[in-house]
Every structure is written in C-alpha cells, then in structure tokens.
Amino acid sequence: MSSNSRVKTDEKTEEPYEPSRATRLFIVWRKLRTSKLAVTGFGIVLLVATLALLAPVIAPYSPESFFLTMRPPTLTHLFGTDTIGRDLLTLVLYGARISLYVGLGAVFIEISIGLTIGMISGYFGGKVDEILMRITDLVLTLPTLPLLIVAVAVFKSKDINTIVLVMGIFGWPFMARVVRSEFLALRETLFVEAARSMGASNWRIILRHILPNVLSTVIVIATMDIPWYIFWEATLTFLGFGDPTSASWGVLLWRGYLYLQDAWWIITFPGLALFFTSLGFNLFGDGLRDALDVTTRGR
Amino acid sequence: MTLRTYVIRRLILVVPTLLLISIAIFSIVHLAPGDIAHAIAGRRTPSREVMEQIRREYGLDQPIPVQYLTWLGKVVRGDLGFSYLNNAPVMSLIAPRIKYTAELMLVAEVVSMVIAIVLGVIAAVKHYSIVDALSSLGALIGYSLPDFWIALIAILVFSVRLGWLPIAGVSTVGIEFPSPFHALLDHLRYLVLPASILVLGWTAYLFRMVRSSMLEVMRQDYILTARAKGLRERVVIYKHALRNALLPVITYEAFSMGFLLSGAAIIESIFGWPGLGQFFVLIAHRRDLPTLMGLTMIIAVMVLIANLCADIAYAIVDPRIRYE
Numbered sequence: 001m002s003s004n005s006r007v008k009t010d011e012k013t014e015e016p017y018e019p020s021r022a023t024r025l026f027i028v029w030r031k032l033r034t035s036k037l038a039v040t041g042f043g044i045v046l047l048v049a050t051l052a053l054l055a056p057v058i059a060p061y062s063p064e065s066f067f068l069t070m071r072p073p074t075l076t077h078l079f080g081t082d083t084i085g086r087d088l089l090t091l092v093l094y095g096a097r098i099s100l101y102v103g104l105g106a107v108f109i110e111i112s113i114g115l116t117i118g119m120i121s122g123y124f125g126g127k128v129d130e131i132l133m134r135i136t137d138l139v140l141t142l143p144t145l146p147l148l149i150v151a152v153a154v155f156k157s158k159d160i161n162t163i164v165l166v167m168g169i170f171g172w173p174f175m176a177r178v179v180r181s182e183f184l185a186l187r188e189t190l191f192v193e194a195a196r197s198m199g200a201s202n203w204r205i206i207l208r209h210i211l212p213n214v215l216s217t218v219i220v221i222a223t224m225d226i227p228w229y230i231f232w233e234a235t236l237t238f239l240g241f242g243d244p245t246s247a248s249w250g251v252l253l254w255r256g257y258l259y260l261q262d263a264w265w266i267i268t269f270p271g272l273a274l275f276f277t278s279l280g281f282n283l284f285g286d287g288l289r290d291a292l293d294v295t296t297r298g299r
Numbered sequence: 300m301t302l303r304t305y306v307i308r309r310l311i312l313v314v315p316t317l318l319l320i321s322i323a324i325f326s327i328v329h330l331a332p333g334d335i336a337h338a339i340a341g342r343r344t345p346s347r348e349v350m351e352q353i354r355r356e357y358g359l360d361q362p363i364p365v366q367y368l369t370w371l372g373k374v375v376r377g378d379l380g381f382s383y384l385n386n387a388p389v390m391s392l393i394a395p396r397i398k399y400t401a402e403l404m405l406v407a408e409v410v411s412m413v414i415a416i417v418l419g420v421i422a423a424v425k426h427y428s429i430v431d432a433l434s435s436l437g438a439l440i441g442y443s444l445p446d447f448w449i450a451l452i453a454i455l456v457f458s459v460r461l462g463w464l465p466i467a468g469v470s471t472v473g474i475e476f477p478s479p480f481h482a483l484l485d486h487l488r489y490l491v492l493p494a495s496i497l498v499l500g501w502t503a504y505l506f507r508m509v510r511s512s513m514l515e516v517m518r519q520d521y522i523l524t525a526r527a528k529g530l531r532e533r534v535v536i537y538k539h540a541l542r543n544a545l546l547p548v549i550t551y552e553a554f555s556m557g558f559l560l561s562g563a564a565i566i567e568s569i570f571g572w573p574g575l576g577q578f579f580v581l582i583a584h585r586r587d588l589p590t591l592m593g594l595t596m597i598i599a600v601m602v603l604i605a606n607l608c609a610d611i612a613y614a615i616v617d618p619r620i621r622y623e
Contacts, residue, residue, distance in 0.1 A: 138319050143598050145561030146579055147327075150595055153583040154328055231445055235565055238447050239580055257451060261459050271448035279443040286439075 028216075031291035038287020044280025052096035059090040063247055070263045080265040083255050088265065091247050092273050098248040099230045099277060102164055106229035107222045109168025114175025115218060121176065122183025123206050133180070140173035148232065149241055158243040163236060167229050175221050182214045216292040224285035227278035234274055249274050306611055313607060320599045321374065325367050328588055353383070357589070370592075379593030384585055389593040393575065399469065400574030404563055406490065407497035412552075415502045416545070419509025423517060423544075424536055434506060441503030446562055450496045450569045457492065465489050467571030493570040497562060508551055512544040519543075546617050553609030556602045 032038050051058065060078075061067075069085040071077060079088035121132040151166045152158070186192060187210065195209050236242050237250030244251060249270040256266030288294075354360050358369055373380065379389035422431040458466040465471070469489050476482040516522065517540055525535045564576025571577065575594065582590045 134315075138316055138323075142320070142323075143557035143560050143602055145564060146595055146598055149580065149583045150324075150327055150591060153586060153591070154588070227443065234445060235447055239565065239568060240584060253448060253451070260451065260455060264455055267448070267451050267455070271445060271452070274445050274448060275443055278445070279440070282439060282443050 028291050032287055035287045035290065037283050038291065041280050041283025041285070041287055044276060045284050048096055048277050048280060049100060051093055052100050055093040055097055059087075059093045061087040061090045063087075063090050063094050070259065070266070072263075073265055079269045080263070082252065082266055083259055083263070088252075088269055091252060092249070092269055094247050095249040095252060095270060095273065096277070098160065098246060099233070099274070102160065102167075102233040102248070103226035103230045103281075105161075105164040106167040106171060106233075107226050109165065110171045110175055110225060111218060111222055113168070114172035115179055117172070118176040118179025119183055119206055119211070122180035123187055123202070123210070125184070129180070132176075136173045136176050139170065140177070142170065144170050145232070145235065148236060149239070152236060152241045158241070160233075160243050160246055160248070163233055163242065164229075167232055171225065171229065175218070175225075178217055178221060179214055182217060183210055186210045186213055217294045220285060220289045220292055220294045223281060223288055227281040230274065230278060230281075302614060305614055309607065309610055313603060316603060317600070320603075321371055321596060322367070324592055324595050324599070325370060328592055329363060329366075374593070374596055379596070380589040382582075382587055382590040384582075384587045385590070389590045392590060393578070393594060393597060396573055396575050396578050399572060400560075400563060400567070400576060403490070403493060403497070403567070403572060403574060404559060406494045407501060407563075408552075408559070410494070411498045411501040411505055414498070415505030415509050416541075416548075418502075419506050420513055420536065420541060422506070422510045423513030426514065431510075435510070438503040438506045441499050442507070444499070446496055446500045447565045447569060449499065450492070450566055453492055453496060454569070464492055467569075469573060489570075489572075493566045493572055496566055500562060501559070504555075505548065505552070508548045509544065512547050513540060516540045516544040546613065550609045550613050553605045553612075556605035557598075560598060560602065 032042070063086060065087070066085040067077065067081050067087065069081060070083060071081045073080040077087050077089065079092060082088050082091060117132050117136065121129045121136075147170060148163075148166055152163060155162060183206075187205075192205055192209055195205050200209070233242070233248065234250035234253065237244075237246075237248055238254045238257070240254060242248065242250055242254070244254075252270040253267055253274075256263065256270070259266060358366050361369070370380070377390065379393070381387075382389050382392060385392055418430075418434045422428075422434050425431055454466055457464045465488060470482065470486050474485075476485065522535060522540055525539045526532075530539075560576065563574065564579055566572070567574045567577035568580045575598070579591075579594055579598075582594065
C-alpha cells in the first residue's frame with residue numbers, strides 16, 4: 001500500500017507541467033545570462049538603441065550646424081567633419097535612428113507577411129499550402145539586391161519608407177517556410193486535437209494554441225534579420241539608390257567614397273557604427289537562438 | 300517515385316517558375332510611374348516624333364498583355380531587346396561581361412569553400428578548443444562586416460596608402476606585356492582585392508554552416524558505430540562524418556546563388572570590375588529599362604539553374620531524400 005502510493009507520487013512529479021509565462025521568460029533569461037557573447041550582444045543593441053533615442057540630447061552639435069569642411073578628428077570634433085562641414089559624430093549618432101528604423105520597419109513587414117502565410121500554409125495544408133509555398137519558393141530564389149535596385153530605380157522614389165517596404169516585401173519567404181514547418185508539426189499534437197474536440201475554431205487554434213509555441217522562432221529569425229535590412233539599406237544608399245538628403249550611414253559612406261583619398265575618417269566611422277550594430281544583433285540573435293533552443297538552419 | 304521521375308518533374312516545374320518571374324519583372328517595370336517611352340529615350344528631352352517612334356518600335360501602343368507576350372516571345376528566342384541608351388542589342392552588351400563575373404565568383408567560391416571546410420571541420424572536431432573559439436569569433440566578425448565598407452577600407456589601406464595593389468579595373472592599360480604570363484600576373488593583381496573581400500564574407504557564412512552541420516553529424520549513432528568498429532578517427536571524420544555534413548552545405552551554396560550574385564554586384568561596382576553586377580548598377584542608374592529587364596531575366600535564370608542543379612544533385616547524392 002505504502003509502496004503503491006510512493007509510486008504514485010513519483011509519477012506525479014514526472015508529469016510534464018506547463019511553466020507560467022513569467023517562469024518561461026525567467027528560464028530564457030537565465031540561459032541568456034550564462035552566455036557572455038549573448039549578454040555582450042544584448043548590451044550593444046541596448047547601447048545603440050539608447051544612443052539613437054537620445055541623439056538630440058547627447059550629440060555635441062546639431063546635424064544642421066556647419067563648420068570647416070573635411071577636418072580630421074580633433075578634440076572639438078571627435079570624428080572630424082564631413083564633406084559639407086557637419087560634425088561627423090553628430091551625424092553618426094543621428095544615423096543610428098535611421099538604421100534602427102529601417103531594420104525594425106522591414107522586420108515588421110517581414111513578420112506580417114511571413115507569419116500570415118506560414119500559419120495559413122502550415123495549418124490548412126493541401127492546395128492552399130501548395131500554392132502559397134510555390135510563391136514562397138519563387139520569392140526565395142529571387143536575387144534580392146538586384147530586384148531591390150530595380151524596384152527603387154524604376155519607381156524613382158528615393159524615400160526611405162519605400163526602401164523599407166520593398167525590403168520587407170522581398171524578405172519574408174524564409175520566415176514563412178520556418179513558421180509553416182512548425183505549424184505543420186504542431187497541428188498534429190495532442191493539445192491541438194484537444195482544443196479542436198472542445199469546439200475551438202480554426203483561427204482560435206491557430207492564434208491561441210499554436211502561435212505562442214512558434215513565437216520564439218519568429219523572434220530569433222527577426223533578430224537575425226534586422227542587421228541584414230540595415231546592411232541592405234546602407235548598400236542601396238551607398239550605390240546611389242537611396243535618399244541623398246537623409247543622414248543614414250549609407251549616405252555618409254556614399255559621400256565619403258568620393259573623397260576616399262583625402263578623408264579617411266568619413267568612411268571609417270559610419271562603417272564602424274554599421275559593423276558594431278550588426279555585430280550586436282548577430283551576437284544577440286545567436287545567444288537567443290541557443291537560449292530558446294530554436295533551429296533556424298535548413299529549409 | 301524514382302529518381303528519374305523526380306528529375307523530370309523538377310524540370311517541368313521550372314517552366315511556371317520562369318513564367319512567374321518574367322511576369323514579375325515585366326510588371327515591376329510597367330507598373331512604374333512615368334512614361335516608359337520617356338525613360339527609354341533617356342535624359343534628353345525627346346521630341347514628339349521621337350516619342351512616337353519609340354512607342355511604335357517598342358510596341359508601347361499595344362495593350363499590356365500583348366506587349367508582355369511579345370517580349371516573352373523574344374526572350375525565349377534569346378532576343379533581349381535593344382538598348383537605346385547604348386545603341387546596341389542588349390545581348391551583345393551582356394555577353395562579354397559574363398566571363399568576368401564567372402571568374403570572380405568561381406575564384407572566391409573555391410577559396411572560401413576550402414578555408415571554410417578545413418576550419419569548420421577542425422572547429423567541430425575540437426569543439427570548445429582555442430581553434431574553435433577563434434575561428435567562430437572570426438566568422439562572427441566577418442559576418443557582421445558590411446562588405447562594401449571593408450572594400451573601401453581595403454582600397455584605402457592597400458591601394459591608396461601602401462600602393463601595393465591597383466584600385467580598380469581588370470588590367471593595366473597602355474602597357475605591352477612581354478609574355479602572356481606577365482599579362483596574367485598583371486590581371487591577378489587586379490583580382491586580389493575584390494576576390495579577397497568576397498572570400499571574407501562567404502567564408503564566414505560557410506564556416507558557420509560547416510561547423511554546425513559537422514557538430515550535428517558527429518552526434519549521430521553511425522559515428523558511434525564507426526568508432527566502435529575500431530576505425531581510425533581520421534576515417535571516421537573524413538569518410539563518415541564529413542561526407543554527410545557537406546550535403547546541406549552544398550545545397551545551401553547553390554541556393555544562395557542570388558545572394559552571392561548580389562554580393563558580387565556591389566564588389567564589382569566598387570572595384571570597377573566589368574562584370575554583370577557592375578553593369579547592372581550602371582544601367583539601373585541610367586534607367587535603361589529594356590537592358591534592365593533583360594539582365595534581370597538572365598540573372599533569374601542563372602539562379603534558377605543553380606537551384607535546380609542543387610536539388611537534383613541532392614537527390615542523387617542523398618538516398619534518404621523523400622521525393623515529394
């Protein structure tokens with residue numbers, strides 16, 4: 001009798017339990033904290049975000065004040081001045097705002113399209129899935145940069161929002177594929193069957209039961225894609241397809257390129273900022289992937 | 300399904316994909332605001348007669364579906380149209396540039412593949428060792444560096460400051476070389492910088508792929524079996540593990556054709572390398588629409604062929620693959 005109850009309690013402790021949301025967050029945080037690289041990445045991202053937000057407060061000058069042109073770095077102008085005499089440190093700080101806006105904006109569009117298509121395709125399957133995946137494969141194989149250039153060049157719009165929109169429109173297929181494969185696996189699980197037997201509608205199952213399990217994957221992919229969008233925007237503007245009036249890092253590099261031989265600082269500092277930001281997101285993304293135990297490799 | 304039917308089915312699928320791509324390219328260009336005839340005429344302000352002539356010549360007075368079909372028909376027959384701005388058939392503008400892009404990409408591809416596989420295998424086999432830590436950190440940095448920026452820095456350091464390598468081009472103009480060998484050496488000096496920049500970025504990617512793929516394979520039961528049989532570690536790693544680990548890497552490589560071409564476009568533009576990428580940026584700036592459409596179509600076809608080859612090679616090499 002006593003041995004019987006003993007067995008029962010043992011069984012009870014082995015029953016899987018559903019950790020609360022706060023506990024799950026805590027577990028992720030604890031795993032993240034153990035990785036020095038992930039913490040460094042998180043620190044860098046936080047730093048860049050703070051600098052971007054506080055740019056008007058901490059920038060030594062206004063981005064509209066002009067000094068001597070193309071002065072090398074000195075104590076009064078730590079990064080030197082640019083081709084038209086603006087303080088480069090100020091411009092780099094303000095540039096962070098544009099880069100973060102571009103990265104987050106494009107990722108937002110990527111998630112909106114990729115998640116929707118992935119959810120529908122993976123959950124409903126069949127003909128819908130086949131058609132959606134054919135489209136996804138098509139967009140996936142398109143050479144992104146040439147098409148971005150075609151779109152921007154043809155539409156003549158050098159507005160930053162157009163670039164963000166176009167990047168998001170070309171950037172979603174990978175997200176859709178991964179979300180789809182997770183939905184495909186999860187829709188066969190017991191908890192989904194249970195929800196369905198209780199009469200939950202398809203959309204309720206998708207949004208309330210399956211989606212929360214897929215979110216960590218979405219977050220990891222999004223984090224890792226942000227530096228790509230920042231790169232693409234910088235590349236497009238650098239090649240001369242961006243908004244020349246904006247003060248994005250790409251524009252600074254594009255201007256500095258013309259004076260490569262005379263002013264090394266103009267290409268050096270915005271590029272370092274670009275590198276530093278992308279390093280932060282990549283480190284953080286890697287750490288997040290390990291902490292959330294997500295596999296993003298493979299299609 | 301047998302392998303043969305799989306390959307045939309895969310080949311048949313290329314046709315609708317190509318059609319969709321052609322529609323996409325055609326619509327982007329035709330959805331654009333502004334008069335296409337104006338864009339074709341270029342910067343100069345054309346007279347009404349010229350505009351009329353362009354409209355007729357390019358069939359712009361026809362309904363859009365007719366225009367599309369006409370264009371498609373020509374493309375299928377290898378006629379990519381006529382570039383007004385360059386006053387030459389588009390095909391004749393593109394053809395001489397292919398070899399330069401191919402050369403640059405091939406060199407960069409082979410070199411980065413070799414470095415990535417060697418380092419990736421060492422890093423995975425000696426997981427958590429110094430080599431692993433250093434090469435992983437190096438890959439992370441290489442992966443976070445904007446390629447066009449590092450290209451500028453390289454020009455600044457190696458060409459402007461040190462004067463070791465030429466800034467741009469493919470060969471020194473105006474020099475008689477005593478032998479083809481000297482000409483080749485001269486050409487290689489131009490190749491070093493652009494190829495190295497591409498190698499830097501691609502190696503970082505490939506290394507991460509090879510390493511994670513190797514780590515995964517090394518945990519498999521058949522590796523344990525191979526070791527239990529008493530095989531030497533070298534045989535286990537190179538014959539049993541590496542072969543399987545490379546499968547996803549090679550597919551990934553072929554699938555990233557589009558990405559690789561994009562990288563090449565930027566590097567070619569910066570280093571004045573007269574390949575397809577540089578040409579692409581050039582004509583996009585000048586809004587030479589017929590050429591832009593033709594070149595984009597060619598790039599899309601190249602990417603598609605690479606993907607197709609990857610799929611088929613994968614099916615042949617890996618008997619585990621299920622043909623959907």
